Amino acid sequence: METSAKKRLLVAWVVVVAITVIYLWIDRSADDRGVLVSSVAVTVAAIGLALVKFRIILGEFMDVRHAPRALRRITDLLVVVIAMALLSAYFVGRAVA
Amino acid sequence: MSRSGERVIFWTLPAVAVIWIAAFLLFPGFVPPMSPKASAAEVAAFYRDHLSRVRYSMILFNWFCVALIPILMLLVERMRGMAHRTPVLRYCVIGAAGAAPIAFLTSTVFWLIAAFRPDRSPALTQMCNDLAWITFTCGVPFLIGLCVFVAVAIAYDDQEQPVFPRWVGRFNLVIALALVPACFAGLTLDGPFAWNGFVSFWVKNLAIALWIVVMAVVLRQAMDRDRVVAGAAA
Amino acid sequence: MSLGASLRTDPKRELWFAWYSTVAFYSLYSVVFFVLTRTQPPGRPWLTPEQTVAWFADRHWGLLVGFALIFVLGGFSATSISLITYSIRRMSVSRAYAYSYLILYAIAAIPGFLFICVAMTVGAMRPERDPALLHWLYDFGFLSFSGTMGVFLVGSLIWMAAILLDKNGVFPRWFGYLNLCNALTEVVIAPSWIFQRGVLAWNGVIAWWIDVAVFGMYTVVFIYLLRSLIQRDDLGTGPVPAPVITG
Amino acid sequence: MTETERVPGEGDMWFFVVFESLVFTSYFCVYLYDRAQHEHAFLKAQSALNLPLGIVETILLLTSSWAIARCVQEVRAARYRSAQRFVLATVGLGVAFFGCKLAEWVRLIGDGHTFTSSEFMQHFFFLTGMHAIHLLIGFVVLGVIRYQLADPQHRSHQTIETCSTYWHTVDLFWVLIFALLYIVR
Numbered sequence: 001m002e003t004s005a006k007k008r009l010l011v012a013w014v015v016v017v018a019i020t021v022i023y024l025w026i027d028r029s030a031d032d033r034g035v036l037v038s039s040v041a042v043t044v045a046a047i048g049l050a051l052v053k054f055r056i057i058l059g060e061f062m063d064v065r066h067a068p069r070a071l072r073r074i075t076d077l078l079v080v081v082i083a084m085a086l087l088s089a090y091f092v093g094r095a096v097a
Numbered sequence: 098m099s100r101s102g103e104r105v106i107f108w109t110l111p112a113v114a115v116i117w118i119a120a121f122l123l124f125p126g127f128v129p130p131m132s133p134k135a136s137a138a139e140v141a142a143f144y145r146d147h148l149s150r151v152r153y154s155m156i157l158f159n160w161f162c163v164a165l166i167p168i169l170m171l172l173v174e175r176m177r178g179m180a181h182r183t184p185v186l187r188y189c190v191i192g193a194a195g196a197a198p199i200a201f202l203t204s205t206v207f208w209l210i211a212a213f214r215p216d217r218s219p220a221l222t223q224m225c226n227d228l229a230w231i232t233f234t235c236g237v238p239f240l241i242g243l244c245v246f247v248a249v250a251i252a253y254d255d256q257e258q259p260v261f262p263r264w265v266g267r268f269n270l271v272i273a274l275a276l277v278p279a280c281f282a283g284l285t286l287d288g289p290f291a292w293n294g295f296v297s298f299w300v301k302n303l304a305i306a307l308w309i310v311v312m313a314v315v316l317r318q319a320m321d322r323d324r325v326v327a328g329a330a331a
Numbered sequence: 332m333s334l335g336a337s338l339r340t341d342p343k344r345e346l347w348f349a350w351y352s353t354v355a356f357y358s359l360y361s362v363v364f365f366v367l368t369r370t371q372p373p374g375r376p377w378l379t380p381e382q383t384v385a386w387f388a389d390r391h392w393g394l395l396v397g398f399a400l401i402f403v404l405g406g407f408s409a410t411s412i413s414l415i416t417y418s419i420r421r422m423s424v425s426r427a428y429a430y431s432y433l434i435l436y437a438i439a440a441i442p443g444f445l446f447i448c449v450a451m452t453v454g455a456m457r458p459e460r461d462p463a464l465l466h467w468l469y470d471f472g473f474l475s476f477s478g479t480m481g482v483f484l485v486g487s488l489i490w491m492a493a494i495l496l497d498k499n500g501v502f503p504r505w506f507g508y509l510n511l512c513n514a515l516t517e518v519v520i521a522p523s524w525i526f527q528r529g530v531l532a533w534n535g536v537i538a539w540w541i542d543v544a545v546f547g548m549y550t551v552v553f554i555y556l557l558r559s560l561i562q563r564d565d566l567g568t569g570p571v572p573a574p575v576i577t578g
Numbered sequence: 579m580t581e582t583e584r585v586p587g588e589g590d591m592w593f594f595v596v597f598e599s600l601v602f603t604s605y606f607c608v609y610l611y612d613r614a615q616h617e618h619a620f621l622k623a624q625s626a627l628n629l630p631l632g633i634v635e636t637i638l639l640l641t642s643s644w645a646i647a648r649c650v651q652e653v654r655a656a657r658y659r660s661a662q663r664f665v666l667a668t669v670g671l672g673v674a675f676f677g678c679k680l681a682e683w684v685r686l687i688g689d690g691h692t693f694t695s696s697e698f699m700q701h702f703f704f705l706t707g708m709h710a711i712h713l714l715i716g717f718v719v720l721g722v723i724r725y726q727l728a729d730p731q732h733r734s735h736q737t738i739e740t741c742s743t744y745w746h747t748v749d750l751f752w753v754l755i756f757a758l759l760y761i762v763r
Contacts, residue, residue: 005651013644016753020636023761027629030763036621039763050757054750057640061647062746063586063739071585071592078596082603082754089607090762093614104529133456185345189414193406199441201420203449220461224468227453235402235452238444253345254565280402280519283395283452478582508594510717518711522704527696545601546693568606 003048004062012060015052036040055079100327103320104165104176110313113164116157124154130293133230133286140226141219144212151212159205165309169194172247172312175261175319178253186253191247191294197239204232234282234292240305246274247312261315266312275304341567346417346561352410353554359404360444367397370451371543373473373534383469385577387454393456398448405444412436414557415490421560422497431489436566439482446475477533478524487514502556513549516542524571585738595747602751604706606758609701613762616697621763623698626691628682632760635678636752641654642671643749646742649723653738659660665724672717677711705755712748719744 023046030042058075059065125147135143144151169190176187211222215278223233251259251266279301280290282292334351338344364371369390378386387394410435419429449470454465465506487510494507519542530537585592649664652711686699693703719741726733
């Protein structure tokens with residue numbers, strides 16, 4: 001059981017690092033020969049992936065996975081609130097601009 | 098708890114009083130107080146004509162405006178003998194006693210800046226002068242607080258032999274009230290409420306002087322009594 | 332029991348005196364700054380000298396009367412400070428924490444609110460003053476008010492450390508962490524010394540609105556917690572002076 | 579595998595995690611909104627950032643988070659010496675992150691991208707600076723763990739877990755800051 005916990009932590013680390021490296025690819029493919037171009041898809045993907053990492057850190061590293069339901073709910077709600085807040089700030093900003 | 102050395106602090110009071118009165122009389126803008134209606138040119142001329150007296154009187158105040166703090170701490174020590182269950186009112190007095198001289202110190206800084214370059218544009222000198230006078234006249238919130246806290250402390254000191262007589266509490270409230278009109282000195286440039294007016298200048302400053310004298314007398318009595326009690330216990 | 336009667340006879344009367352004074356002080360403070368003087372939310376940092384003249388003219392009497400009220404009652408800021416100092420004295424930490432808090436906040440009153448009162452009063456009392464000088468007074472008022480947060484920063488950290496080290500359970504531990512959040516938002520105001528416009532200026536979304544939201548919550552929470560602290564305290568009704576807590 | 583449910587660390591610490599996350603979220607919202615108003619200027623200023631460096635920083639911090647999570651596992655298994663090594667690793671990775679951060683700031687400032695040079699850089703230095711302050715507090719917190727581990731008398735598993743929760747929170751904020759400053763277009 002203990003080795004499985006250790007292994008699980010390592011897998012979580014590999015996943016978050018892999019997601020970080022995906023950013024490199026997203027970033028390269030988004031730009032026009034080194035010139036940065038505005039892109040809704042990249043923005044939404046960046047925020048989405050960051051929140052996936054956010055959730056993995058909470059669940060695996062911070063051990064919320066084993067926490068009582070209330071804390072699991074609260075942290076899930078936190079992720080949802082952050083997602084909605086960031087996306088609405090971005091889209092409302094674009095609509096106003 | 099040791100009371101030793103308290104009389105040394107107490108007897109700094111006459112020295113402080115002499116220095117304060119000397120500085121007060123040395124500052125040419127106090128007797129009579131400068132008028133807020135003076136034009137910028139008149140204010141600039143005042144600083145040019147009385148440069149040395151402004152500087153040396155304000156340096157004196159700058160040195161010694163905090164000199165009352167040790168004596169106020171004697172008052173705080175007497176409050177330990179009051180019929181209170183918590184030190185909250187003592188902390189209130191310490192807080193107010195710390196802030197009050199700093200407000201006064203700020204006004205001396207503005208006066209000294211005004212006098213630093215008498216050849217400055219008269220409008221600037223006038224602004225520094227205004228800042229000094231408003232800080233000096235209106236900057237009494239901590240003194241008002243101090244008086245009210247002492248009054249409440251005395252009112253709550255319900256024991257047979259209270260630390261200070263009852264009337265001292267009421268006296269503190271009267272002094273607090275006497276300081277209130279000065280807070281409104283910004284509203285008018287002449288009349289009794291202006292910063293050079295009878296109420297905002299003379300009533301306020303004489304009230305502070307009276308407070309110091311009366312509190313010194315009752316403080317002395319309370320200290321003597323403490324010593325008698327301590328002697329009897331020993 | 333009515334307020335008046337309880338302030339005369341309750342064994343906790345000096346605590347209640349300090350608590351009601353705290354509530355009264357913060358209420359007066361809000362009314363003066365938000366309603367009478369309209370100096371909160373703060374004026375725009377990018378006003379020209381001529382616009383500053385209009386700004387002062389627009390709230391001439393409000394500034395003079397409002398800040399005169401602060402000159403009268405500002406000393407009552409000491410009541411919340413002393414109540415908090417007392418709360419720290421109830422904790423299982425050195426008195427050094429309590430005294431640090433007391434001295435930090437007592438002195439913080441001068442830059443914290445006395446300077447803006449003086450600057451704005453001086454500005455309002457002579458509307459005919461050179462606009463450039465009114466501009467300077469305007470800056471002095473707002474920058475001294477917003478930009479002098481170091482004492483509050485360190486003060487919050489002192490209170491936080493005391494709460495987290497305390498074993499007497501005087502405050503819930505989450506409030507200790509809220510002190511850290513409050514201290515961290517005090518940092519955010521510092522850029523108001525640098526920016527004349529934008530989100531970090533003294534009226535900016537980050538430096539003012541978010542900050543005031545956190546500070547407002549913090550203040551309401553600590554006033555409420557001080558109340559429950561007083562209610563919980565058992566000071567007995569025996570004869571005094573036999574102080575429960577000295578120091 | 580059934581385990582009893584338990585709050586990691588002190589329950590009250592989670593108030594900090596949630597509250598401080600919301601405060602940071604409000605800063606992010608202001609940034610994203612501002613960004614949408616001046617998209618072109620933001621993109622131009624953003625191109626001064628060095629993405630590979632940002633990725634290295636992110637990986638350093640994620641690894642430090644992993645190390646402190648391992649430390650907690652070792653503490654639970656009562657292997658305190660091994661736990662000590664993981665705390666040291668965490669400190670080392672945190673210092674490396676901070677070193678990269680300083681190098682990045684120095685390079686940007688040297689190139690004329692300062693706190694006041696553009697709105698994007700204003701947000702960049704503000705957010706990374708606020709994060710750095712949290713990180714520095716984190717070193718104090720790691721010091722508490724080390725002190726607790728070294729002294730069997732004062733050793734409290736709960737305190738150690740609470741402190742590790744703080745360190746993870748520093749990581750949480752960075753993950754968002756990184757995506758928002760370096761990747762968002």
